[in-house]
Amino acid sequence: MKCCFVYIICFLAFSPFKILAQNNNYEGKRKEIDVREIILTEVSDSYEWYITTWKSKSISIPLPVILHSNNSGWHVFMSSKFEEQPVYKGFYIAKEGKYKDKIVELDENGKEIRPLDISLTKTATALIFNSVLLIILIMSIAHYYKKDGIFPKKGFVILMEMLIVDIYEGVIKPSIGNDYRRYAPYLLTVFFFIFLNNLMGLIPFFPFGATVTGNIAITFTLALFTMLIVNFSGTKEYWKEIFWPEVPAWLKVPVPLMPAVEFIGIFTKPFALMIRLFANIVGGHSIVGGLVCLVFVTVKLGTTINVTMSALSVIFTVFIDLIELLIAYIQAYIFTMLSAVFIGLARVEPSHKQAAKEVVKQV
Amino acid sequence: MSLLMPDFGLFFWMMLSFGIVVFILVKFGFPAILQMIEKRRSYIEESLLEAENARKELEEIKTEAKKIQDEAFLNRKKILDETTEIKNALIKEAKEKAFIEAEKIMEEAKKQIRYEKMMALQEIKQQVAEISIAVSEKLLQSKLNDKPAQMEIINRMLEKMDIGKFGN
Numbered sequence: 001m002k003c004c005f006v007y008i009i010c011f012l013a014f015s016p017f018k019i020l021a022q023n024n025n026y027e028g029k030r031k032e033i034d035v036r037e038i039i040l041t042e043v044s045d046s047y048e049w050y051i052t053t054w055k056s057k058s059i060s061i062p063l064p065v066i067l068h069s070n071n072s073g074w075h076v077f078m079s080s081k082f083e084e085q086p087v088y089k090g091f092y093i094a095k096e097g098k099y100k101d102k103i104v105e106l107d108e109n110g111k112e113i114r115p116l117d118i119s120l121t122k123t124a125t126a127l128i129f130n131s132v133l134l135i136i137l138i139m140s141i142a143h144y145y146k147k148d149g150i151f152p153k154k155g156f157v158i159l160m161e162m163l164i165v166d167i168y169e170g171v172i173k174p175s176i177g178n179d180y181r182r183y184a185p186y187l188l189t190v191f192f193f194i195f196l197n198n199l200m201g202l203i204p205f206f207p208f209g210a211t212v213t214g215n216i217a218i219t220f221t222l223a224l225f226t227m228l229i230v231n232f233s234g235t236k237e238y239w240k241e242i243f244w245p246e247v248p249a250w251l252k253v254p255v256p257l258m259p260a261v262e263f264i265g266i267f268t269k270p271f272a273l274m275i276r277l278f279a280n281i282v283g284g285h286s287i288v289g290g291l292v293c294l295v296f297v298t299v300k301l302g303t304t305i306n307v308t309m310s311a312l313s314v315i316f317t318v319f320i321d322l323i324e325l326l327i328a329y330i331q332a333y334i335f336t337m338l339s340a341v342f343i344g345l346a347r348v349e350p351s352h353k354q355a356a357k358e359v360v361k362q363v
Numbered sequence: 364m365s366l367l368m369p370d371f372g373l374f375f376w377m378m379l380s381f382g383i384v385v386f387i388l389v390k391f392g393f394p395a396i397l398q399m400i401e402k403r404r405s406y407i408e409e410s411l412l413e414a415e416n417a418r419k420e421l422e423e424i425k426t427e428a429k430k431i432q433d434e435a436f437l438n439r440k441k442i443l444d445e446t447t448e449i450k451n452a453l454i455k456e457a458k459e460k461a462f463i464e465a466e467k468i469m470e471e472a473k474k475q476i477r478y479e480k481m482m483a484l485q486e487i488k489q490q491v492a493e494i495s496i497a498v499s500e501k502l503l504q505s506k507l508n509d510k511p512a513q514m515e516i517i518n519r520m521l522e523k524m525d526i527g528k529f530g531n
Binding site: 040043044045066102116117118119120121123124127128131134135138139141142145146149150161164165168181184185186188189192193215216217218220221222225282 | 366367368369370371372373374375376377378380381383384385387388389391392393394395396397398399400402403
Protein backbone atom coordinates (compact mmCIF):
# COMPACT_ATOMS: atom_id res chain seq x y z
CA MET A 1 0.00 0.00 0.00
CA LYS A 2 2.82 2.39 0.91
CA CYS A 3 4.66 1.45 -2.26
CA CYS A 4 1.55 2.14 -4.20
CA PHE A 5 1.26 5.65 -2.83
CA VAL A 6 4.90 6.41 -3.42
CA TYR A 7 4.50 5.25 -6.97
CA ILE A 8 1.40 7.31 -7.62
CA ILE A 9 2.92 10.43 -6.10
CA CYS A 10 6.14 10.13 -8.10
CA PHE A 11 4.22 9.54 -11.19
CA LEU A 12 1.77 12.38 -10.72
CA ALA A 13 4.47 14.78 -9.70
CA PHE A 14 6.69 14.15 -12.70
CA SER A 15 4.21 13.66 -15.46
CA PRO A 16 3.72 17.33 -16.40
CA PHE A 17 7.44 18.13 -16.19
CA LYS A 18 8.29 15.63 -18.81
CA ILE A 19 6.02 17.23 -21.31
CA LEU A 20 7.11 20.65 -20.14
CA ALA A 21 10.64 19.67 -20.97
CA GLN A 22 9.62 18.34 -24.34
CA ASN A 23 7.75 21.51 -24.98
CA ASN A 24 10.82 23.60 -24.22
CA ASN A 25 12.65 21.51 -26.70
CA TYR A 26 10.16 22.33 -29.38
CA GLU A 27 9.94 25.96 -28.40
CA GLY A 28 13.64 26.24 -28.84
CA LYS A 29 13.27 25.16 -32.43
CA ARG A 30 10.03 26.71 -33.56
CA LYS A 31 8.83 29.24 -31.05
CA GLU A 32 5.37 28.01 -31.78
CA ILE A 33 3.54 25.30 -29.90
CA ASP A 34 2.39 22.45 -32.04
CA VAL A 35 0.20 20.42 -29.71
CA ARG A 36 -0.30 17.70 -32.30
CA GLU A 37 3.46 17.32 -32.69
CA ILE A 38 4.00 17.13 -28.92
CA ILE A 39 1.36 14.48 -28.48
CA LEU A 40 2.61 12.44 -31.43
CA THR A 41 6.14 12.58 -30.07
CA GLU A 42 4.81 11.41 -26.75
CA VAL A 43 3.32 8.26 -28.24
CA SER A 44 5.65 7.48 -31.12
CA ASP A 45 9.00 5.79 -31.36
CA SER A 46 12.42 7.46 -31.75
CA TYR A 47 16.01 6.45 -32.36
CA GLU A 48 17.26 8.10 -29.19
CA TRP A 49 15.89 8.24 -25.69
CA TYR A 50 15.05 11.84 -25.03
CA ILE A 51 15.28 12.74 -21.35
CA THR A 52 15.14 16.48 -20.89
CA THR A 53 16.36 19.80 -22.15
CA TRP A 54 18.96 21.56 -20.03
CA LYS A 55 19.94 25.12 -20.86
CA SER A 56 18.48 24.86 -24.36
CA LYS A 57 20.46 21.72 -25.05
CA SER A 58 18.52 18.51 -25.32
CA ILE A 59 19.85 15.61 -23.30
CA SER A 60 19.11 12.18 -24.62
CA ILE A 61 20.57 8.73 -24.41
CA PRO A 62 21.88 7.44 -27.74
CA LEU A 63 20.67 4.00 -28.72
CA PRO A 64 22.21 1.56 -31.16
CA VAL A 65 21.06 1.71 -34.77
CA ILE A 66 21.20 -1.55 -36.67
CA LEU A 67 20.65 -1.38 -40.41
CA HIS A 68 21.02 -3.58 -43.43
CA SER A 69 21.21 -1.80 -46.72
CA ASN A 70 21.02 -3.62 -50.02
CA ASN A 71 23.82 -1.41 -51.27
CA SER A 72 26.26 -1.41 -48.41
CA GLY A 73 25.40 -4.33 -46.13
CA TRP A 74 25.16 -4.25 -42.32
CA HIS A 75 25.72 -1.12 -40.28
CA VAL A 76 25.75 -0.78 -36.52
CA PHE A 77 26.32 2.63 -34.91
CA MET A 78 24.94 4.83 -32.14
CA SER A 79 22.10 7.21 -32.87
CA SER A 80 24.24 10.08 -31.55
CA LYS A 81 26.08 10.02 -34.89
CA PHE A 82 23.06 11.76 -36.41
CA GLU A 83 23.51 14.64 -34.02
CA GLU A 84 27.07 15.16 -35.16
CA GLN A 85 26.30 14.89 -38.85
CA PRO A 86 22.82 14.77 -40.36
CA VAL A 87 23.85 12.26 -43.01
CA TYR A 88 25.92 9.39 -41.71
CA LYS A 89 27.19 6.69 -44.10
CA GLY A 90 24.46 7.71 -46.54
CA PHE A 91 21.72 7.29 -43.96
CA TYR A 92 19.67 10.09 -42.54
CA ILE A 93 16.41 10.57 -40.64
CA ALA A 94 13.65 11.69 -42.97
CA LYS A 95 12.14 15.01 -41.96
CA GLU A 96 8.93 14.49 -43.90
CA GLY A 97 7.23 12.28 -46.43
CA LYS A 98 6.25 8.69 -46.22
CA TYR A 99 9.09 7.72 -43.90
CA LYS A 100 8.97 10.70 -41.55
CA ASP A 101 11.24 10.28 -38.53
CA LYS A 102 12.62 7.02 -39.89
CA ILE A 103 16.11 6.28 -41.13
CA VAL A 104 16.25 6.29 -44.93
CA GLU A 105 18.87 6.17 -47.66
CA LEU A 106 18.83 7.21 -51.29
CA ASP A 107 18.81 4.68 -54.08
CA GLU A 108 20.42 5.18 -57.54
CA ASN A 109 17.51 7.24 -58.74
CA GLY A 110 17.71 9.55 -55.74
CA LYS A 111 14.56 8.12 -54.25
CA GLU A 112 14.21 7.65 -50.50
CA ILE A 113 14.14 3.99 -49.56
CA ARG A 114 14.06 2.26 -46.19
CA PRO A 115 16.92 -0.05 -45.36
CA LEU A 116 16.15 -3.11 -43.27
CA ASP A 117 15.95 -1.42 -39.90
CA ILE A 118 16.18 -3.43 -36.69
CA SER A 119 17.53 -0.58 -34.59
CA LEU A 120 17.11 -0.71 -30.86
CA THR A 121 14.78 2.23 -30.76
CA LYS A 122 13.35 3.77 -27.62
CA THR A 123 10.39 1.40 -27.66
CA ALA A 124 12.55 -1.62 -28.45
CA THR A 125 14.96 -0.78 -25.62
CA ALA A 126 12.12 -0.26 -23.18
CA LEU A 127 10.56 -3.47 -24.42
CA ILE A 128 13.73 -5.46 -23.76
CA PHE A 129 14.22 -3.75 -20.41
CA ASN A 130 10.64 -4.56 -19.39
CA SER A 131 10.92 -8.13 -20.66
CA VAL A 132 14.04 -8.72 -18.59
CA LEU A 133 12.32 -7.11 -15.62
CA LEU A 134 9.28 -9.34 -16.08
CA ILE A 135 11.41 -12.48 -16.32
CA ILE A 136 13.34 -11.53 -13.17
CA LEU A 137 10.11 -10.68 -11.38
CA ILE A 138 8.22 -13.86 -12.20
CA MET A 139 11.23 -16.14 -11.84
CA SER A 140 12.02 -14.72 -8.40
CA ILE A 141 8.43 -15.33 -7.37
CA ALA A 142 8.59 -18.83 -8.79
CA HIS A 143 11.80 -19.27 -6.80
CA TYR A 144 9.95 -18.33 -3.60
CA TYR A 145 7.27 -20.87 -4.40
CA LYS A 146 9.80 -23.57 -5.07
CA LYS A 147 11.63 -22.76 -1.86
CA ASP A 148 8.73 -22.34 0.56
CA GLY A 149 6.33 -24.79 -0.99
CA ILE A 150 2.71 -24.30 -0.12
CA PHE A 151 3.25 -22.06 2.87
CA PRO A 152 1.76 -18.57 2.71
CA LYS A 153 4.02 -15.86 1.32
CA LYS A 154 4.61 -12.31 2.45
CA GLY A 155 4.70 -8.82 1.05
CA PHE A 156 5.18 -8.36 -2.66
CA VAL A 157 4.86 -12.06 -3.45
CA ILE A 158 1.40 -12.15 -1.94
CA LEU A 159 0.41 -9.15 -4.05
CA MET A 160 1.56 -10.97 -7.16
CA GLU A 161 -0.20 -14.10 -6.02
CA MET A 162 -3.40 -12.13 -5.68
CA LEU A 163 -3.11 -10.96 -9.28
CA ILE A 164 -2.14 -14.41 -10.53
CA VAL A 165 -4.97 -16.16 -8.71
CA ASP A 166 -7.45 -13.51 -9.80
CA ILE A 167 -6.58 -14.01 -13.47
CA TYR A 168 -6.23 -17.75 -13.12
CA GLU A 169 -9.48 -18.38 -11.28
CA GLY A 170 -11.56 -15.47 -12.52
CA VAL A 171 -10.60 -15.35 -16.18
CA ILE A 172 -8.77 -18.38 -17.46
CA LYS A 173 -10.70 -21.14 -15.72
CA PRO A 174 -14.22 -20.05 -16.63
CA SER A 175 -13.29 -18.91 -20.14
CA ILE A 176 -11.42 -21.95 -21.39
CA GLY A 177 -13.15 -24.79 -19.64
CA ASN A 178 -11.67 -28.24 -19.28
CA ASP A 179 -8.03 -27.96 -20.24
CA TYR A 180 -7.41 -24.51 -18.83
CA ARG A 181 -4.21 -25.69 -17.17
CA ARG A 182 -2.49 -26.02 -20.54
CA TYR A 183 -3.09 -22.41 -21.53
CA ALA A 184 -2.83 -20.73 -18.13
CA PRO A 185 0.95 -20.05 -18.24
CA TYR A 186 0.74 -18.38 -21.66
CA LEU A 187 -2.27 -16.27 -20.74
CA LEU A 188 -0.69 -15.20 -17.45
CA THR A 189 2.47 -14.27 -19.32
CA VAL A 190 0.42 -12.15 -21.70
CA PHE A 191 -1.37 -10.48 -18.81
CA PHE A 192 1.76 -9.58 -16.90
CA PHE A 193 3.60 -8.55 -20.04
CA ILE A 194 0.89 -6.07 -21.01
CA PHE A 195 0.30 -4.91 -17.45
CA LEU A 196 3.97 -4.30 -16.74
CA ASN A 197 4.51 -2.48 -20.03
CA ASN A 198 1.41 -0.36 -19.46
CA LEU A 199 2.59 0.61 -15.98
CA MET A 200 6.12 1.34 -17.16
CA GLY A 201 4.68 3.57 -19.85
CA LEU A 202 2.95 5.59 -17.17
CA ILE A 203 6.10 6.31 -15.17
CA PRO A 204 7.35 9.46 -16.88
CA PHE A 205 11.12 9.32 -16.29
CA PHE A 206 14.01 7.27 -17.61
CA PRO A 207 14.28 4.27 -17.94
CA PHE A 208 10.53 4.10 -18.07
CA GLY A 209 8.05 6.20 -19.91
CA ALA A 210 8.24 4.58 -23.32
CA THR A 211 4.77 3.86 -24.58
CA VAL A 212 5.52 0.26 -25.46
CA THR A 213 1.97 -1.08 -25.59
CA GLY A 214 0.91 2.05 -27.47
CA ASN A 215 2.86 0.83 -30.47
CA ILE A 216 1.02 -1.08 -33.13
CA ALA A 217 3.95 -3.45 -33.80
CA ILE A 218 3.82 -4.60 -30.18
CA THR A 219 0.09 -5.16 -30.07
CA PHE A 220 0.28 -6.78 -33.50
CA THR A 221 2.77 -9.34 -32.22
CA LEU A 222 0.70 -10.02 -29.11
CA ALA A 223 -2.41 -10.52 -31.23
CA LEU A 224 -0.45 -12.70 -33.64
CA PHE A 225 0.66 -14.99 -30.80
CA THR A 226 -2.91 -15.28 -29.57
CA MET A 227 -4.20 -15.95 -33.08
CA LEU A 228 -1.66 -18.70 -33.65
CA ILE A 229 -2.43 -20.34 -30.32
CA VAL A 230 -6.18 -20.09 -30.86
CA ASN A 231 -6.04 -21.66 -34.30
CA PHE A 232 -3.48 -24.30 -33.43
CA SER A 233 -5.60 -25.46 -30.52
CA GLY A 234 -8.78 -25.49 -32.61
CA THR A 235 -10.69 -28.75 -32.44
CA LYS A 236 -12.30 -30.50 -35.40
CA GLU A 237 -15.58 -29.01 -34.31
CA TYR A 238 -14.08 -25.51 -34.40
CA TRP A 239 -13.00 -25.88 -38.01
CA LYS A 240 -16.29 -27.50 -38.93
CA GLU A 241 -18.16 -24.56 -37.49
CA ILE A 242 -16.05 -22.23 -39.61
CA PHE A 243 -16.31 -24.00 -42.95
CA TRP A 244 -19.65 -25.76 -42.56
CA PRO A 245 -21.62 -23.94 -39.87
CA GLU A 246 -25.07 -25.09 -38.84
CA VAL A 247 -27.09 -22.59 -40.81
CA PRO A 248 -29.71 -22.98 -43.57
CA ALA A 249 -28.09 -24.55 -46.60
CA TRP A 250 -28.64 -21.58 -48.91
CA LEU A 251 -26.28 -19.58 -46.78
CA LYS A 252 -23.54 -22.09 -47.56
CA VAL A 253 -24.10 -23.14 -51.21
CA PRO A 254 -23.62 -22.03 -53.89
CA VAL A 255 -22.21 -18.83 -52.40
CA PRO A 256 -20.34 -19.71 -49.17
CA LEU A 257 -21.60 -16.65 -47.35
CA MET A 258 -21.44 -17.88 -43.78
CA PRO A 259 -18.12 -19.74 -44.18
CA ALA A 260 -16.65 -16.54 -45.58
CA VAL A 261 -17.92 -14.53 -42.63
CA GLU A 262 -16.61 -17.14 -40.20
CA PHE A 263 -13.28 -17.27 -41.98
CA ILE A 264 -12.88 -13.50 -41.82
CA GLY A 265 -13.72 -13.84 -38.13
CA ILE A 266 -10.47 -15.75 -37.60
CA PHE A 267 -8.60 -12.54 -38.43
CA THR A 268 -10.97 -9.92 -37.10
CA LYS A 269 -10.83 -11.29 -33.56
CA PRO A 270 -7.08 -10.78 -33.08
CA PHE A 271 -7.31 -7.58 -35.12
CA ALA A 272 -9.77 -6.22 -32.59
CA LEU A 273 -7.37 -7.25 -29.79
CA MET A 274 -4.54 -5.42 -31.49
CA ILE A 275 -6.46 -2.19 -32.10
CA ARG A 276 -8.15 -2.14 -28.69
CA LEU A 277 -4.94 -2.24 -26.68
CA PHE A 278 -3.11 0.14 -29.01
CA ALA A 279 -5.92 2.69 -29.14
CA ASN A 280 -6.53 2.68 -25.40
CA ILE A 281 -2.94 3.29 -24.51
CA VAL A 282 -2.33 5.89 -27.24
CA GLY A 283 -5.60 7.58 -26.33
CA GLY A 284 -4.73 7.77 -22.66
CA HIS A 285 -1.27 9.17 -23.27
CA SER A 286 -2.64 11.66 -25.80
CA ILE A 287 -5.18 12.98 -23.33
CA VAL A 288 -2.50 13.46 -20.69
CA GLY A 289 -0.30 15.20 -23.25
CA GLY A 290 -3.12 17.40 -24.45
CA LEU A 291 -4.08 18.44 -20.94
CA VAL A 292 -0.52 19.33 -20.02
CA CYS A 293 -0.24 21.35 -23.24
CA LEU A 294 -3.10 23.49 -22.03
CA VAL A 295 -0.58 25.16 -19.75
CA PHE A 296 1.52 26.36 -22.68
CA VAL A 297 -1.28 27.04 -25.11
CA THR A 298 -2.96 29.43 -22.71
CA VAL A 299 0.17 31.50 -22.09
CA LYS A 300 -0.90 33.91 -24.86
CA LEU A 301 -4.27 34.51 -23.24
CA GLY A 302 -2.93 36.39 -20.23
CA THR A 303 -1.74 35.53 -16.77
CA THR A 304 -5.13 35.06 -15.10
CA ILE A 305 -6.42 32.60 -17.63
CA ASN A 306 -3.07 30.89 -17.83
CA VAL A 307 -2.88 30.35 -14.07
CA THR A 308 -6.48 29.14 -13.91
CA MET A 309 -6.02 26.82 -16.84
CA SER A 310 -2.75 25.54 -15.42
CA ALA A 311 -4.44 24.64 -12.16
CA LEU A 312 -7.28 22.98 -14.04
CA SER A 313 -4.82 21.20 -16.26
CA VAL A 314 -2.96 19.76 -13.28
CA ILE A 315 -6.20 18.61 -11.67
CA PHE A 316 -7.38 16.97 -14.87
CA THR A 317 -4.00 15.42 -15.51
CA VAL A 318 -4.02 13.84 -12.07
CA PHE A 319 -7.52 12.57 -12.73
CA ILE A 320 -6.65 11.15 -16.15
CA ASP A 321 -3.47 9.62 -14.79
CA LEU A 322 -5.49 7.76 -12.19
CA ILE A 323 -7.80 6.55 -14.93
CA GLU A 324 -4.72 5.53 -16.88
CA LEU A 325 -3.65 3.37 -13.96
CA LEU A 326 -7.02 1.72 -14.10
CA ILE A 327 -6.77 1.32 -17.86
CA ALA A 328 -3.32 -0.24 -17.54
CA TYR A 329 -4.92 -3.03 -15.55
CA ILE A 330 -8.20 -3.21 -17.45
CA GLN A 331 -6.56 -3.47 -20.86
CA ALA A 332 -4.22 -6.23 -19.73
CA TYR A 333 -7.22 -7.95 -18.17
CA ILE A 334 -9.36 -7.60 -21.30
CA PHE A 335 -6.63 -8.79 -23.61
CA THR A 336 -6.11 -11.86 -21.44
CA MET A 337 -9.81 -12.49 -21.05
CA LEU A 338 -10.56 -12.24 -24.76
CA SER A 339 -7.58 -14.44 -25.60
CA ALA A 340 -8.91 -16.98 -23.10
CA VAL A 341 -12.41 -16.72 -24.54
CA PHE A 342 -11.11 -17.22 -28.09
CA ILE A 343 -9.11 -20.25 -26.99
CA GLY A 344 -12.19 -21.53 -25.18
CA LEU A 345 -14.24 -21.10 -28.36
CA ALA A 346 -11.59 -22.94 -30.37
CA ARG A 347 -11.68 -25.83 -27.88
CA VAL A 348 -15.36 -26.35 -28.58
CA GLU A 349 -16.60 -29.90 -28.22
CA PRO A 350 -19.18 -31.50 -30.61
CA SER A 351 -22.10 -29.15 -30.67
CA HIS A 352 -24.73 -28.78 -28.02
CA LYS A 353 -27.34 -29.97 -30.45
CA GLN A 354 -25.83 -33.45 -30.57
CA ALA A 355 -25.51 -33.54 -26.83
CA ALA A 356 -29.15 -32.52 -26.54
CA LYS A 357 -30.11 -35.30 -28.96
CA GLU A 358 -28.26 -37.83 -26.86
CA VAL A 359 -30.05 -36.62 -23.77
CA VAL A 360 -33.39 -36.99 -25.58
CA LYS A 361 -32.44 -40.50 -26.66
CA GLN A 362 -31.56 -41.46 -23.14
CA VAL A 363 -34.85 -40.12 -21.87
CA MET B 364 -0.28 7.29 -40.47
CA SER B 365 3.08 5.93 -39.35
CA LEU B 366 1.42 5.36 -36.00
CA LEU B 367 -0.77 2.66 -37.50
CA MET B 368 1.90 0.91 -39.58
CA PRO B 369 3.76 -1.79 -37.68
CA ASP B 370 7.45 -1.10 -37.89
CA PHE B 371 9.49 -4.11 -38.92
CA GLY B 372 12.39 -3.45 -36.56
CA LEU B 373 10.13 -3.22 -33.58
CA PHE B 374 8.18 -6.25 -34.74
CA PHE B 375 11.44 -8.17 -34.92
CA TRP B 376 12.49 -7.15 -31.40
CA MET B 377 9.03 -7.80 -30.06
CA MET B 378 8.93 -11.29 -31.58
CA LEU B 379 12.33 -11.99 -30.10
CA SER B 380 11.80 -10.63 -26.61
CA PHE B 381 8.18 -11.67 -26.23
CA GLY B 382 9.08 -15.10 -27.59
CA ILE B 383 11.84 -15.44 -25.01
CA VAL B 384 9.58 -14.14 -22.23
CA VAL B 385 6.83 -16.58 -23.21
CA PHE B 386 9.30 -19.45 -23.48
CA ILE B 387 10.92 -18.87 -20.10
CA LEU B 388 7.77 -18.03 -18.17
CA VAL B 389 5.63 -20.77 -19.73
CA LYS B 390 8.36 -23.33 -19.22
CA PHE B 391 9.79 -22.37 -15.84
CA GLY B 392 7.90 -19.47 -14.32
CA PHE B 393 4.19 -19.88 -14.07
CA PRO B 394 3.86 -23.67 -13.90
CA ALA B 395 5.84 -23.69 -10.65
CA ILE B 396 3.70 -20.94 -9.17
CA LEU B 397 0.40 -22.40 -10.34
CA GLN B 398 1.39 -25.86 -9.21
CA MET B 399 2.07 -24.58 -5.70
CA ILE B 400 -1.14 -22.57 -5.65
CA GLU B 401 -3.13 -25.61 -6.74
CA LYS B 402 -1.25 -27.79 -4.29
CA ARG B 403 -1.99 -25.37 -1.48
CA ARG B 404 -5.63 -25.24 -2.43
CA SER B 405 -5.99 -29.00 -2.47
CA TYR B 406 -4.08 -29.14 0.81
CA ILE B 407 -6.50 -26.68 2.37
CA GLU B 408 -9.45 -28.59 0.98
CA GLU B 409 -8.08 -31.84 2.32
CA SER B 410 -7.38 -30.29 5.69
CA LEU B 411 -10.89 -28.91 5.89
CA LEU B 412 -12.29 -32.27 4.94
CA GLU B 413 -10.10 -33.98 7.50
CA ALA B 414 -11.15 -31.53 10.17
CA GLU B 415 -14.77 -32.17 9.27
CA ASN B 416 -14.18 -35.91 9.46
CA ALA B 417 -12.39 -35.54 12.77
CA ARG B 418 -15.28 -33.51 14.07
CA LYS B 419 -17.72 -36.18 12.96
CA GLU B 420 -15.57 -38.89 14.45
CA LEU B 421 -15.39 -37.01 17.72
CA GLU B 422 -19.15 -36.68 17.67
CA GLU B 423 -19.45 -40.40 17.07
CA ILE B 424 -17.01 -41.15 19.83
CA LYS B 425 -18.94 -38.91 22.15
CA THR B 426 -22.19 -40.69 21.39
CA GLU B 427 -20.38 -43.97 21.77
CA ALA B 428 -19.04 -42.88 25.13
CA LYS B 429 -22.49 -41.76 26.17
CA LYS B 430 -23.85 -45.10 25.10
CA ILE B 431 -21.19 -46.97 27.00
CA GLN B 432 -21.80 -44.79 30.02
CA ASP B 433 -25.52 -45.46 29.88
CA GLU B 434 -24.89 -49.15 29.47
CA ALA B 435 -22.52 -49.14 32.40
CA PHE B 436 -25.10 -47.34 34.46
CA LEU B 437 -27.72 -49.90 33.55
CA ASN B 438 -25.32 -52.71 34.27
CA ARG B 439 -24.53 -51.23 37.64
CA LYS B 440 -28.18 -51.02 38.43
CA LYS B 441 -28.72 -54.55 37.29
CA ILE B 442 -25.79 -55.86 39.27
CA LEU B 443 -26.97 -53.97 42.32
CA ASP B 444 -30.43 -55.41 41.91
CA GLU B 445 -29.05 -58.85 41.47
CA THR B 446 -26.85 -58.46 44.50
CA THR B 447 -29.76 -57.31 46.55
CA GLU B 448 -31.75 -60.26 45.34
CA ILE B 449 -28.94 -62.66 46.15
CA LYS B 450 -28.50 -61.03 49.53
CA ASN B 451 -32.16 -61.37 50.29
CA ALA B 452 -32.19 -64.94 49.07
CA LEU B 453 -29.16 -65.73 51.13
CA ILE B 454 -30.66 -64.16 54.19
CA LYS B 455 -33.88 -66.01 53.62
CA GLU B 456 -32.09 -69.27 53.08
CA ALA B 457 -29.94 -68.69 56.13
CA LYS B 458 -33.01 -67.92 58.13
CA GLU B 459 -34.71 -71.07 56.89
CA LYS B 460 -31.65 -73.11 57.60
CA ALA B 461 -31.33 -71.56 60.98
CA PHE B 462 -34.96 -72.28 61.62
CA ILE B 463 -34.59 -75.89 60.57
CA GLU B 464 -31.45 -76.18 62.61
CA ALA B 465 -33.18 -74.66 65.55
CA GLU B 466 -36.08 -77.00 65.02
CA LYS B 467 -33.70 -79.89 64.89
CA ILE B 468 -31.90 -78.74 67.99
CA MET B 469 -35.24 -78.28 69.70
CA GLU B 470 -36.27 -81.73 68.61
CA GLU B 471 -33.02 -83.09 69.82
CA ALA B 472 -33.40 -81.20 73.04
CA LYS B 473 -36.93 -82.45 73.45
CA LYS B 474 -35.82 -85.97 72.83
CA GLN B 475 -33.06 -85.49 75.29
CA ILE B 476 -35.47 -84.00 77.73
CA ARG B 477 -37.90 -86.86 77.21
CA TYR B 478 -35.13 -89.31 77.67
CA GLU B 479 -33.82 -87.49 80.65
CA LYS B 480 -37.32 -87.31 81.98
CA MET B 481 -37.81 -91.00 81.40
CA MET B 482 -34.54 -91.69 83.03
CA ALA B 483 -35.46 -89.42 85.88
CA LEU B 484 -38.80 -91.05 86.16
CA GLN B 485 -37.14 -94.40 86.04
CA GLU B 486 -34.87 -93.29 88.77
CA ILE B 487 -37.71 -91.70 90.64
CA LYS B 488 -39.64 -94.93 90.20
CA GLN B 489 -36.67 -96.78 91.44
CA GLN B 490 -36.23 -94.44 94.30
CA VAL B 491 -39.91 -94.36 94.99
CA ALA B 492 -39.85 -98.09 94.91
CA GLU B 493 -36.85 -98.19 97.14
CA ILE B 494 -38.28 -95.54 99.40
CA SER B 495 -41.55 -97.39 99.35
CA ILE B 496 -39.72 -100.49 100.09
CA ALA B 497 -37.80 -98.81 102.77
CA VAL B 498 -40.96 -97.26 104.08
CA SER B 499 -42.76 -100.49 103.67
CA GLU B 500 -39.81 -102.30 105.16
CA LYS B 501 -39.85 -100.02 108.07
CA LEU B 502 -43.52 -100.26 108.12
CA LEU B 503 -43.66 -103.96 107.68
CA GLN B 504 -40.39 -104.87 109.37
CA SER B 505 -42.30 -105.25 112.20
CA LYS B 506 -45.02 -107.16 110.48
CA LEU B 507 -43.43 -108.88 107.58
CA ASN B 508 -40.14 -110.53 107.15
CA ASP B 509 -40.77 -112.09 103.85
CA LYS B 510 -39.13 -109.46 101.67
CA PRO B 511 -39.71 -110.88 98.20
CA ALA B 512 -43.36 -111.31 98.83
CA GLN B 513 -43.62 -107.77 99.96
CA MET B 514 -41.69 -106.45 96.95
CA GLU B 515 -44.04 -108.17 94.63
CA ILE B 516 -46.97 -106.60 96.28
CA ILE B 517 -45.46 -103.15 96.07
CA ASN B 518 -44.50 -103.44 92.37
CA ARG B 519 -47.94 -104.53 91.55
CA MET B 520 -49.32 -101.61 93.35
CA LEU B 521 -46.92 -99.16 91.65
CA GLU B 522 -47.85 -100.34 88.19
CA LYS B 523 -51.42 -99.77 89.02
CA MET B 524 -50.51 -96.21 89.91
CA ASP B 525 -50.03 -95.51 86.13
CA ILE B 526 -46.62 -93.90 85.73
CA GLY B 527 -47.63 -92.44 82.42
CA LYS B 528 -49.28 -89.62 84.27
CA PHE B 529 -45.79 -88.16 84.92
CA GLY B 530 -44.69 -88.65 81.40
CA ASN B 531 -45.54 -85.11 80.30
